[in-house]
Amino acid sequence: MKFPYRREPSQPSSAHPGRQNLLRPRIRIRLGHHNQHVDLLALVDSGADDCLFPLDVAQFLGLPLDPTKTHRYGGIGQGSITAVFETVTLQVGGWSFPLYAGFSDASSVVPLLGQNGFFDLFEVRFNLPKAVIELNRATRP
Secondary structure, three states, rough: EEEOOOEEOOOOOOOOOOOOOEEOOOOEEEEOOOEEEEEEEEOOOOOOOOEEEEHHHHHHHHOOOOOOEEEEOOOOOEEEEEEEEEEEEEEEEEEEEEEEEEEOOOOOOOOEEEOOOOOOEEEEEOOOOOOEEEEEEEOOO
């Protein structure tokens, strides 16, 4: 299944004075829990350990979040965020499967598809020159 990169606005800077926009690997997904679902544009991020989403998505889905199932993340800079994990249903393309994902109220969290829960299920090919992300179900050895 192929997905187009998304063209998104970018602020010019002294390092990139002519940059008005960027292509980003965001794909349409659907998260569900019982009879609720939400459609999102999620960033396909090979550098992310897990799949993370804003806390308001969990609240909208009515997820029963257990505060004992948390994980703390660090990244660029000195800050960190904490995410609470729960299982939801992820639909992408024509596929649907359970996803154990983190939900955080940190303002920096965007819908994010990472290594555990996404890259372990798909062969992912980034083709920026053609502005296409290609997903194929991974075959297990």
